[in-house]
Amino acid sequence: MPNASAAHLTRRGILAAGGALGLGAVLTACGDDKASSGAGSGKETAAAKSGPWTFKDDRDETVKLDRTPANIVAFVGVAAALHDYGIGVTGVFGPTRLQNGKADVQAGDLDISKVTVIGNVWDEFSVEKYAALSPDVLITTMFDDAGTLWYVPDASKDQIAGLAPSVGISVYDRQMTEPLQRVYELAESLGADVTSKKVTAAKKRFEDAAARLRAATKAKPDIKVLAGSASQDIFYVSGSNLSIDLEYFKALGVNFVEPSAEALKASGGWFENLSWENVDKYDADVIIMDNRTSAIQPDAIEEATWKKLPAVKAGQVIGRNPEPILSYDKCAPLLEELAEAIEKAKKVS
Structure with a gap:
């Protein structure tokens, strides 16, 4: 990598x-x-x-x-x-x-x-x-x-x-x-x-959230999810291998957009970089975007090609922390938010 x-x-x-x-x-x-x-x-x-x-x-x-x-x-x-x-x-x-x-x-x-x-x-x-x-x-x-x-x-x-x-x-x-x-x-x-009550409750919440996400993907298996990150010149599309959150979400049934092995090769298998002109290369119904301060946030993206994406126009964009804080307390909401996005998502791709 x-x-x-x-x-x-x-x-x-x-x-x-x-x-x-x-x-x-x-x-x-x-x-x-x-x-x-x-x-x-x-x-x-x-x-x-x-x-x-x-x-x-x-x-x-x-x-x-x-x-x-x-x-x-x-x-x-x-x-x-x-x-x-x-x-x-x-x-x-x-x-x-x-x-x-x-x-x-x-x-x-x-x-x-x-x-x-x-x-x-x-x-x-x-x-x-x-x-x-x-x-x-x-x-x-x-x-x-x-x-x-x-x-x-x-x-x-x-x-x-x-x-x-x-x-x-x-x-x-x-x-x-x-x-x-x-x-x-x-x-x-x-x-x-x-x-402690706090820790056991957080662990149960995580387990419940995982079950909810699995149920959501089972109910809507055709909803395609793209994991992206924005920089000034490049839009990055993650493959679902190697990253701990995406691998787990995939195991729970999330239908990810997958760049080809050839496209991922330059990054050691992690991601494909696209110019903003080609940001519409992949069809997606839900986009999960890097929410850390190192990345440009969706509401600050001015590229016309981004604004024309069906998932963006439909308001089906949520945050993603590619470096999850590894406690059950912080990871449970990540599953809940993705489950809710898939539950509510309309097929737009």
Whole structure:
């Protein structure tokens, strides 16, 4: 899969990979160019366990510590997921704070004023700030099968690795339920009460939402769904393989528009890029668009070819987060929204 260091991808192409593939925001336009920090550690961990702590990650690497980590530094989306389980972090990296000071969509319910932001945009990671936090562990995701830690800069990865052990959760070529379960297990190991009413209710809501989406696709199997992402010059159409959300939605019966293998080849199988003149290449009844701040949002797209699309004219466009916050609390609404869109959709293609 194309990763951020892949030489054949342009900076904008990587962003689209973020839009279309589930990769992250790499344009600096929507982020702060300087790492920023907030007061306090944001620790919320209730009754963190004492004694040794071990966790085997998706690289088959096992972290062993004398005690449960207290100073956790995590990719912002992972931090947001842990927050939903009552586990706080000390520092975050990745798209966290917008230029207006508000939280990025990938921060979820995190109080970003209470964590240290050691990097807010692609390739920004303050090793000095990281070291100053005395981190016990670094946690992030992985978008390939090579163990590449997401948003950890290649140039400083060895220095970063020398300061604390890392945990990688794979979000590559698997269904959403797998990394969801892994983060659930990770949170439990860190002291989360996964038997709490909040967590069990969120898990049931997710399961109910999955059943609803399956029922919706069974009732309307001919509704075609296109997963897209918009940049200034290119419209990206995702294939349904490799991305955790699309793979899961497909397993629940969603009828996706699928670019050909040849069209996907240049991106390693993730997406096809179209010029805006060719944005009508595929017929679709529902369009799900990258809703992160790294992508142009549907209401800001001025291209006439976009406005003429049947799904756009019918108002059958919803958001999609290609990097879902991996808690049941945050993933359930994604299924509910797509189920509702299919339930209400008219056949327009």
